[in-house]
Amino acid sequence: MEKQGSRALLAAVIGMGILLFIGSLALVGVLVHRMMHPAAPHPVAVAGATVPAPVMAGPGVQAGDLVVEEAPGTHVQSVTARPDGLLAVVLSGGESVDRVVLWDPAGHRIVARLVLGRS
Structure with a gap:
């Protein structure tokens, strides 16, 4: 039973790491896009x-x-x-x-x- 809990915890940690990596890539992508295409002032x-x-x-x-x-x-x-x-x-x-x-x-x-x- 202890192995099942540690597997679930390991899967959760890996899943959160993947989500963190994807979020960081999205943030960098948005920053690069805004630098390359500045919006006109309102x-x-x-x-x-x-x-x-x-x-x-x-x-x-x-x-x-x-x-x-x-x-x-x-x-x-x-x-x-x-x-x-x-x-x-x-x-x-x-x-x-x-x-x-x-x-x-x-x-x-x-x-x-x-x-x-x-x-």
């Missing part, structure tokens, strides 16, 4: 309320143009494209301190504003 959701941008009619402004109400003397310092399709536009000058505007060119709207300090 779009990042922008937190915050949507600020509708006014579209004004006037000289030089056509229907569908995005007009951002900024103080005179404001200029674009830099524009950075984000992976989710938005443009981060850094504005400086004018009557306000530096600020960042997230612009959605596809939707013709300002998604968020970030004021970097108070004057």
Whole structure:
């Protein structure tokens, strides 16, 4: 009877060793596959309320143009494209301190504003 228990134990140990070996191979296979085929980054959701941008009619402004109400003397310092399709536009000058505007060119709207300090 003792030999039967030890045989069952030996079979269980061998079975667990085989499962451990197969699991390790699967883990290495998944890691190699992910290194060889990286996934595209997912779009990042922008937190915050949507600020509708006014579209004004006037000289030089056509229907569908995005007009951002900024103080005179404001200029674009830099524009950075984000992976989710938005443009981060850094504005400086004018009557306000530096600020960042997230612009959605596809939707013709300002998604968020970030004021970097108070004057």
